[in-house]
Amino acid sequence: MQIVTCSKCSSKNRVDEMRLANGEAKCGRCGARLEANTAGSKPLEISDHTFAHEVLAAKGKPVLVDCWAPWCGPCRIIGPVMDELAAEAQGNYRIAKLNVDDNPQTASRFQIASIPTMLIFKDGKLIDRLTGVQPKQTIAERLRVAARTAA
Numbered sequence: 001m002q003i004v005t006c007s008k009c010s011s012k013n014r015v016d017e018m019r020l021a022n023g024e025a026k027c028g029r030c031g032a033r034l035e036a037n038t039a040g041s042k043p044l045e046i047s048d049h050t051f052a053h054e055v056l057a058a059k060g061k062p063v064l065v066d067c068w069a070p071w072c073g074p075c076r077i078i079g080p081v082m083d084e085l086a087a088e089a090q091g092n093y094r095i096a097k098l099n100v101d102d103n104p105q106t107a108s109r110f111q112i113a114s115i116p117t118m119l120i121f122k123d124g125k126l127i128d129r130l131t132g133v134q135p136k137q138t139i140a141e142r143l144r145v146a147a148r149t150a151a
Protein backbone atom coordinates (compact mmCIF):
# COMPACT_ATOMS: atom_id res chain seq x y z
CA MET A 1 0.00 0.00 0.00
CA GLN A 2 1.10 3.53 -0.71
CA ILE A 3 -0.15 6.93 0.41
CA VAL A 4 -0.95 9.23 -2.47
CA THR A 5 -2.08 12.83 -2.14
CA CYS A 6 -4.87 13.73 -4.56
CA SER A 7 -3.70 16.47 -6.94
CA LYS A 8 -7.25 17.88 -7.12
CA CYS A 9 -8.50 18.02 -3.51
CA SER A 10 -5.27 17.28 -1.57
CA SER A 11 -6.81 14.49 0.49
CA LYS A 12 -4.56 11.57 1.34
CA ASN A 13 -5.46 8.17 -0.05
CA ARG A 14 -4.10 4.76 0.86
CA VAL A 15 -3.95 2.85 -2.39
CA ASP A 16 -2.83 -0.47 -3.75
CA GLU A 17 0.35 -0.19 -5.87
CA MET A 18 -1.01 -2.43 -8.64
CA ARG A 19 -4.19 -0.38 -9.00
CA LEU A 20 -2.06 2.76 -9.01
CA ALA A 21 0.27 1.36 -11.68
CA ASN A 22 -2.74 0.38 -13.82
CA GLY A 23 -4.29 3.84 -13.46
CA GLU A 24 -7.35 2.41 -11.65
CA ALA A 25 -6.86 4.20 -8.33
CA LYS A 26 -9.36 6.96 -7.57
CA CYS A 27 -9.53 9.55 -4.81
CA GLY A 28 -11.89 8.50 -2.02
CA ARG A 29 -13.15 12.06 -1.57
CA CYS A 30 -13.52 13.59 -5.02
CA GLY A 31 -13.15 10.62 -7.37
CA ALA A 32 -10.25 12.08 -9.38
CA ARG A 33 -7.77 9.59 -10.81
CA LEU A 34 -4.67 9.27 -8.61
CA GLU A 35 -1.19 9.52 -10.08
CA ALA A 36 1.74 7.62 -8.65
CA ASN A 37 3.99 9.75 -6.47
CA THR A 38 7.04 11.05 -8.24
CA ALA A 39 10.65 10.58 -7.10
CA GLY A 40 11.11 9.63 -3.49
CA SER A 41 8.02 7.49 -3.12
CA LYS A 42 10.07 4.54 -1.90
CA PRO A 43 13.13 4.40 0.34
CA LEU A 44 16.30 4.43 -1.70
CA GLU A 45 18.66 1.50 -1.08
CA ILE A 46 22.17 2.85 -0.65
CA SER A 47 25.59 1.25 -0.08
CA ASP A 48 29.16 2.19 0.91
CA HIS A 49 29.70 2.74 -2.80
CA THR A 50 26.73 5.07 -3.45
CA PHE A 51 26.66 6.83 -0.05
CA ALA A 52 28.77 9.85 -1.03
CA HIS A 53 26.82 10.44 -4.21
CA GLU A 54 23.29 9.84 -2.87
CA VAL A 55 23.64 11.34 0.60
CA LEU A 56 26.65 13.64 0.95
CA ALA A 57 26.22 15.27 -2.46
CA ALA A 58 22.48 15.88 -1.95
CA LYS A 59 21.76 19.61 -1.66
CA GLY A 60 18.93 21.53 -0.07
CA LYS A 61 16.70 18.77 1.31
CA PRO A 62 17.42 16.55 4.32
CA VAL A 63 18.26 12.91 3.67
CA LEU A 64 17.38 10.38 6.37
CA VAL A 65 19.48 7.21 6.32
CA ASP A 66 17.91 4.24 8.10
CA CYS A 67 20.78 1.98 9.20
CA TRP A 68 19.41 -1.53 9.56
CA ALA A 69 20.14 -5.24 9.24
CA PRO A 70 17.91 -8.16 8.22
CA TRP A 71 18.33 -9.99 11.56
CA CYS A 72 17.29 -6.96 13.66
CA GLY A 73 13.75 -7.24 15.04
CA PRO A 74 13.20 -3.54 15.82
CA CYS A 75 14.40 -2.69 12.29
CA ARG A 76 11.42 -4.61 10.95
CA ILE A 77 9.16 -2.28 12.94
CA ILE A 78 10.87 0.81 11.53
CA GLY A 79 10.86 -0.53 7.93
CA PRO A 80 7.17 0.16 7.19
CA VAL A 81 7.45 3.57 8.92
CA MET A 82 10.25 4.43 6.47
CA ASP A 83 8.05 3.30 3.57
CA GLU A 84 5.24 5.60 4.75
CA LEU A 85 7.55 8.57 5.32
CA ALA A 86 9.04 8.07 1.86
CA ALA A 87 5.58 7.92 0.29
CA GLU A 88 4.59 11.14 2.06
CA ALA A 89 7.83 13.04 1.33
CA GLN A 90 6.45 15.17 -1.53
CA GLY A 91 9.95 16.36 -2.27
CA ASN A 92 10.54 17.77 1.23
CA TYR A 93 13.13 15.13 2.18
CA ARG A 94 14.51 11.78 1.04
CA ILE A 95 14.51 8.45 2.83
CA ALA A 96 17.41 6.03 2.27
CA LYS A 97 18.22 2.63 3.72
CA LEU A 98 21.66 1.26 4.47
CA ASN A 99 22.22 -2.40 5.33
CA VAL A 100 25.00 -2.18 7.93
CA ASP A 101 26.10 -5.82 7.47
CA ASP A 102 26.75 -5.28 3.78
CA ASN A 103 28.17 -1.77 4.22
CA PRO A 104 30.53 -1.76 7.23
CA GLN A 105 32.54 1.26 6.01
CA THR A 106 29.68 3.73 6.29
CA ALA A 107 28.43 2.09 9.50
CA SER A 108 31.81 2.51 11.23
CA ARG A 109 32.35 6.00 9.83
CA PHE A 110 29.20 7.17 11.64
CA GLN A 111 29.77 4.95 14.69
CA ILE A 112 26.59 2.96 14.40
CA ALA A 113 26.69 1.09 17.72
CA SER A 114 23.10 -0.12 17.75
CA ILE A 115 20.37 -0.45 15.16
CA PRO A 116 18.06 0.85 14.01
CA THR A 117 19.87 4.18 13.88
CA MET A 118 18.50 6.96 11.70
CA LEU A 119 20.98 9.56 10.50
CA ILE A 120 19.72 12.85 9.10
CA PHE A 121 22.03 14.62 6.68
CA LYS A 122 21.69 18.00 5.05
CA ASP A 123 24.03 19.52 2.49
CA GLY A 124 26.55 16.76 3.14
CA LYS A 125 26.61 17.16 6.93
CA LEU A 126 25.23 14.90 9.64
CA ILE A 127 22.85 17.19 11.55
CA ASP A 128 20.74 14.79 13.63
CA ARG A 129 20.48 11.16 14.67
CA LEU A 130 17.84 8.96 16.28
CA THR A 131 18.49 5.56 17.81
CA GLY A 132 16.02 2.75 18.37
CA VAL A 133 12.37 2.44 17.44
CA GLN A 134 10.72 5.87 17.35
CA PRO A 135 7.12 6.88 16.64
CA LYS A 136 6.54 8.03 13.09
CA GLN A 137 5.48 11.50 14.36
CA THR A 138 8.82 11.92 16.13
CA ILE A 139 10.79 11.08 12.99
CA ALA A 140 8.57 13.29 10.81
CA GLU A 141 9.06 16.20 13.25
CA ARG A 142 12.86 15.78 13.20
CA LEU A 143 12.71 15.86 9.39
CA ARG A 144 10.66 19.08 9.53
CA VAL A 145 13.21 20.63 11.87
CA ALA A 146 16.05 19.43 9.63
CA ALA A 147 14.39 21.01 6.59
CA ARG A 148 14.43 24.39 8.40
CA THR A 149 17.93 24.03 9.86
CA ALA A 150 20.95 25.40 8.06
CA ALA A 151 23.60 22.69 7.78
Ligand SMILES: [Zn+2]
Pocket: 006, 007, 008, 009, 010, 011, 027, 028, 029, 030, 031, 032
Ligand atom coordinates in the same frame (compact mmCIF):
# COMPACT_ATOMS: atom_id res chain seq x y z
ZN1 LIG B 1 -9.47 14.12 -4.42
